[in-house]
Amino acid sequence: MVVTARPSYSRVKTAMKALQEREDVELQVVVAASALLERYGSAVDIIRADGFPIAATVLNVLEGEDPRSMAKTTGLGVIEMATVLDAIRPEVVVSIADRFETMATAVAASYMNLPLCHIQGGEVTGSIDEKVRHAVTKLADLHLVSHDRARERVVRMGENPQSVYVTGCPSIDLAAEVLAEGHKARNFRHRYRGVGTEQELDNGYLIVLQHPVTNEYEASFQQVTETLHAVRDFGVPALWFWPNVDAGSDGTSKGIRVFRENEAPSNIQFYKNMEPEDFLHLLRNSIGILGNSSVAIREGSFLGVPAIDVGSRQSGRDRGSNVRSVGYDRTAISQALREWLPSCPRSPDFLYGDGKAGPRIAELLATLPLRSEKCLAY
Amino acid sequence: MVVTARPSYSRVKTAMKALQEREDVELQVVVAASALLERYGSAVDIIRADGFPIAATVLNVLEGEDPRSMAKTTGLGVIEMATVLDAIRPEVVVSIADRFETMATAVAASYMNLPLCHIQGGEVTGSIDEKVRHAVTKLADLHLVSHDRARERVVRMGENPQSVYVTGCPSIDLAAEVLAEGHKARNFRHRYRGVGTEQELDNGYLIVLQHPVTNEYEASFQQVTETLHAVRDFGVPALWFWPNVDAGSDGTSKGIRVFRENEAPSNIQFYKNMEPEDFLHLLRNSIGILGNSSVAIREGSFLGVPAIDVGSRQSGRDRGSNVRSVGYDRTAISQALREWLPSCPRSPDFLYGDGKAGPRIAELLATLPLRSEKCLAY
C-alpha cells in the first residue's frame, strides 16, 4: 500500500483500517512524495498517529517550477520505489488514483513482476491525470473502481472483466462515518494552525481548495488570484486550504501570498492540512465548497454539499447534482457563489459509493488470487 | 525520435529517412539504453554511419541480473530523458513499440506536456511488454499502428479514432527493399566478427534469435540451453544472434557461453549485431528462423520465411501463416525444425504492412496538428 499525498491517504484510510484488522493480511505502508513534506502538511505524521506501521518512506520530490521537475520526480520515484519493493517484497502493491507517484509505483511494480492493484481507475477527468490514470490501469492486474461507469471503461480498455470490481470509493466511507455522527459540535479547530484572521463559523462559512492545473502551470498565479478576489468580495467567512505539490504549486502559493500581503483579506483563514475526518466535518457543515478539488465532486456529492468547480481540472469527471462549473473568472465565480450555494439541493448522491468500500477492498485483496501477468481480453 | 535498441532502429529506419528528406521537418535522434552498449552491438555507430545526426545519447542501463535493475533502468531513463527533452524541445516525441526505454520516454514526454507519438501500439504479445505497450498507448496522443486489428484495439482502449492511423510497420519497408533486390549475392559477412566455427551457407542455413523472457528470467539459462541442443542436433549450419539487454540476459548469455565451452558446437556461429539490411538478406535466404524474436513473425511473414516460435514471448501476437509455435523443449524444437521448415509455404503475407510505412509516417508527423492534451473518447 503506497500512500503518496494527503488526499491519497484520505481516500484509502478505511481500506487500510479494514486490512489491518484482518489476521490473514499483513499491511505494509510506504509513504512517499509530498506526504513527507512539511510544507504540504506531513501526512506521514497523521498516518503514524492513526496507528499504521510505516514500512518505508520514499523521498523523491524535486524542487522546481517546471514540468521537467515532475518528470524527474517520477523517474526518481521509480528508482526509489524499486529499492523499497525489493526490500519488502509485498504480495500485492496497491496504488491509488492518478498522481505521479502512482505512476512511479505502477512502473516499478510492473517491471518487478509484482501484482499491482489500482484503486479509482476508469474515471474521467482532465489534464495529465487523465493519461496517468489510464496508463496505470494498463499496468495493473486488479482494478477496484468507484462505480459502474468506471468499471465499464476499464473493461472496454481491454482489461479482463473478472479483474475489475466495483467497490465504491473508500473516501466515501469516511464521509459516511462523518454523516453518521451528525451535526454534533467538534471543537477541533484549535488543533490546527491557520494563518490570517480567525473566522467565526457559526453563521455559515465556505471551504476553498484550488490546485494548480499542471498543463497550465504558468497561469496558476492568475487563476488563483481570480478565485481569491471572488472569495474576498463574497464576504462570507472562508477556510482556504493550501494546494498539493505539483508543477505550478509555487505559482498558486505565490498568488496566495501576494494577495495576502497586498489585500489582507479579513474573511479568509488559510490552513495547511487537516485530519481527513475533521476536514469532512467542516465540509459537511459548510455552506459550500469552491475550487477544483475532486473532494467537492466525490465526498461532496455523498454529503450533499453545494460545490462550485473552477476551471478544467475536473472536467469530464462523473458528477452528481451538487456541482456547478465556472471558468477562471472572478465575476463568474462571484455569481455562482451568490446563486448556486442557496439554491443547490442538499440531498446525498451515492454515485461514488455507499460508505462500505474499505471492507470490500480488504476482502478482495485478502481473498483474490494475485498474479502479475495478464493479457488483453480481446 | 528516440531510438533505444538495435531492433527499434531497424523498425523505424525508413521513417527516419523519409523524415530527414522532408524540408518541413527537423529530425532529432536520441539514442538511448542498449543501443549505446558495445556488448549488445553499438547501434549508435550504425545510426551515425547511416547519416542521421544524433541530438543526444542517454546512458541509463543498470547492470544487474534481476527485475529491480529493469525498474531502476526505467526510472533513470525518465530522469535522463527529461533532461534531453528539455534541451531539445521537440514538437513531437516519437517512441516505438514496448521496451522499457519506450516507457521512460513516454512518461517523461507526458509530464513535460510534449505531444507523444507511439508507433506499433495495439498489438498483442505476452510478458511485461504487453503491459508497457498499452500503458504507452494511454500516454500517447498520436498512434501509428501496423494493421487494422491494432487500430481497432487502440480505439477500443478509448483513444480518439481520429488520432489512430494504420501506416503498416516501417520495419516491413526494409524487408520490401531487400525483397526487391532479390537473391543477388552479397558478400557482407566479412564485415562482421562472428565467433565459433565459420559456417558454409551455400547449402542452407538457419537463423536463431532467442531473447530472455523477462518474467521468467531465472529460467533463461535453461530455456536457451534447450534451443542450443536442438540446433546442434539439427546439424544444419546456424547463425545465432546475441540477445538484447534485459533482466535475464545474463542468464541467456551465460547459457550460450557455457554451451560453447562444453559442447563446442561445430555447426553454430555466433554474431553480435548486424546492419538491418544485411540481417534481412540473411533471413530472406535462410531456410528458416528459430527463437522468440518478433522479426520472425513480422518481417518473416512479409518475406515468407518459415518461423519456429519458442515459448511465451510472442504468444498472442498477430501472426501470419509462416509461424509454428513450440515450447521450451529440445525434442519439440528438433521436431519442428525437421518438419516445419520444409513444409511451410514460402509465400509473402502483408499482415504487417506493404513496405511503404516510412513515408506514410513522415507525412503524418509533418502535417498533423499535434497537441499533448487528450480525453478518453467515451
Next chain:
Amino acid sequence: MVVTARPSYSRVKTAMKALQEREDVELQVVVAASALLERYGSAVDIIRADGFPIAATVLNVLEGEDPRSMAKTTGLGVIEMATVLDAIRPEVVVSIADRFETMATAVAASYMNLPLCHIQGGEVTGSIDEKVRHAVTKLADLHLVSHDRARERVVRMGENPQSVYVTGCPSIDLAAEVLAEGHKARNFRHRYRGVGTEQELDNGYLIVLQHPVTNEYEASFQQVTETLHAVRDFGVPALWFWPNVDAGSDGTSKGIRVFRENEAPSNIQFYKNMEPEDFLHLLRNSIGILGNSSVAIREGSFLGVPAIDVGSRQSGRDRGSNVRSVGYDRTAISQALREWLPSCPRSPDFLYGDGKAGPRIAELLATLPLRSEKCLAY
C-alpha cells in the same frame, strides 16, 4: 563554470566577466540547484540579465527536511552534471567553495577526467562545509585561493605548490567596485519585493542573514527565533534576507514565518534576493551585519562593516577585526548589537583580497596548462 546558488554567483561574477571579455576563452555557465528555484530567489534570471550565456541548467534539489535529502541531492547532482559535462565538454571545470553542488560538480568532473579548478579552497569554517571544501581540494587540479594561509593549507594537504595560486577572493572585487562608487544614493529598493513593514533607512539600519547549520538542522527553528527576538528588541530598522536551501532551511523559514505571524515585528522587513551590487551597497551603508553568513566576514572585512557572527557556522574561518562572535542566545545577541556596532572600527581589511581577483583568475584559467591527472606532492 558551474554556478549553484545566489552567494556562489556573487563570489565569481567579476571572474566570469573577465573571462567573457577575453577572446581566447569561451565561457560556458551551468546553473544548478537552488540558483534555479524561485523560493530561494532565482539567481538564474540575474545571471542571464547580466549578459552571461547559460549553457545548461541542472535541476537537482530534492525537497525534504532531513540530511537524507542533502545526500540524494548531491547524488542526483553528480548524475545530472555528468550529462551536462559530457554535452559541453569544457577544457576546465570551475567549481566554487563548499556547497553540495560543488561536491557534485567535483566528483563528476573527476570521473570524467576533466581538469577541475577550485576557487576558495584552503579556508577553515565549521560544519559539513569543512569536509566538503577539503575533499574538493583533493579532487581539484588547480587551486585559486583567497589568501596566503589558505594557500599554505592546500599545499600542506599534498597539492603541488605550483598548482596553487593566491588570487584573492573574487567576491571582494564587487565590494571594491561598490566602495569606489562611494556613498552615492541608489534608489534600488523599489526593485525588490520585501515583505513586512516598509523600513526607513536614513537613520541607520541593520542587515541580517542567518542560514541553518546543517548538522544541527532540528535546532534551526530555535536558533533563528533567538536572533529574531534580539533584532525585534533592538528596535533599529532591519533588512532580513532569507536563507539558502539546505537541510533545515524549512526549520529556519518556519521560524521566521511563525515569528512574523505571532509577533508582527514592526522594525523588520524581509527580502528574498537582491542583485549582489545592491546588497553590497546596502551592506556598505548599514550600521552592521548580524547572522552567520560568510559575507559578514569576507566582504564585511573589506568594507569595514561591523559584524556579529552567531553560532558555529563560521567558526574557524579566517577573520578580520570587524567580527565579534556570539552564541545562539537572544541576550548575548542583544548585548553585541548594543555594544559592538558603535565601537567597532570601520577600517577596511584586505585579508580576503584587494579587489582584483577576477582578472587574475581569468588570466590563470586562460594561460595555464590544464590536466586532470595529479599526484600527491610528497
Next chain:
Amino acid sequence: MVVTARPSYSRVKTAMKALQEREDVELQVVVAASALLERYGSAVDIIRADGFPIAATVLNVLEGEDPRSMAKTTGLGVIEMATVLDAIRPEVVVSIADRFETMATAVAASYMNLPLCHIQGGEVTGSIDEKVRHAVTKLADLHLVSHDRARERVVRMGENPQSVYVTGCPSIDLAAEVLAEGHKARNFRHRYRGVGTEQELDNGYLIVLQHPVTNEYEASFQQVTETLHAVRDFGVPALWFWPNVDAGSDGTSKGIRVFRENEAPSNIQFYKNMEPEDFLHLLRNSIGILGNSSVAIREGSFLGVPAIDVGSRQSGRDRGSNVRSVGYDRTAISQALREWLPSCPRSPDFLYGDGKAGPRIAELLATLPLRSEKCLAY
C-alpha cells in the same frame, strides 16, 4: 561496513570476522556495485557463504564504456546509499580504499552526519584512485591506515593525529593465515570454472591480473594485448584473472576475448573469481605475479612473491623489494618475466602489516568514541 567489490571484500574479511565475533558490536554488511554482478564474480555469494548477514544490497553500476558512466554510477551510488544508511542507521560507516563506491559511500555518510571510518587512506598510487582516496580521507572522521608513511600523509593533510591509527592492512591477515598453512596441497581448482586450456601447475605457473587504467580507457585494449602476447610467448602455464568493472573494462575484456579467438593460447587459463584464501594459496605457490593489481605489491610483499608491475596504475604506491616495474610493452614484459622471476629474493616484507590488522580494527571501532564533525588540525 560497505563492501563493493571482490578485492574490497578480500581486504576487510578478517576485520569483518573480528567484528562479528565481538558481542559489543553489531555488524551490518552492505554489498554494492560490482560485488553483486555475476560477470565480475558475485562476491555477494561468497560473503553470504562466509556467514556474514547482508543488511542491504545496492545496485548502482551503469553499463557503458566511457567515463560518464563512472560518474553516473557514483551519483546513483550516493542516492542509493543514502536510502540504505537511512534505513539501517549505523553508528559508524566503514569504507575501504579508493573505488568509486567508496566515494559514493563517503559522500552519503558525510551529508547524513554519520561518522565515517576510512580504511587504507594515505597511500599513494596513480590514476583517478589517487584523487578519490584523498578526498575520502578529507570526508572521514577516523582513519585506519596500513603503515607509518600513510599515517604521516593523512596527518599532513590536516587530519587530527588522534584520529589516525596504524593497524596494518587487513588484507595481509589473510596472507598470514595462508602462509601459516604452509605449502600443503589444496585441491581447490575443481571448484572454479576456468575457461581455456586446463593448465598443469606442478612445474611452476604464473598469475596474471591486469585492470584497465581508467584515465586511459581507450588504450585498455592495446595494453592488455601487449601483456597477452608476452605471457603466451613466455610459455609457462599462466592463470589469468578477469578485471573489475570500470570504464574501459570492456576494452580489456574485449582484448582478452579477441586474443583468445585469434591466438588460442595454449598456456593460459582464464578465471573470473576465486575465494580470497584460494587465490592467496595460488599466489603463494606461484613463480610470480604479473599485471597491475595492488595484490602484487601488498600481499605479494608479505608473501615474498616476485611481482612485475605493468604500466601506471600502481605508480607511486609504497612497495617492497619484490616488485619490478615495466611499461605497456610486450618486449619489456617478456624480458622481466625471464629475468626478474628467477632472481627476485623470496623473503617476506612487513611493509603493509603483520597479519593482525583485523582484530586491531575491530577493537578500535568497538571502543573509540565516534562523531561526524571535525576540523582541520591546523
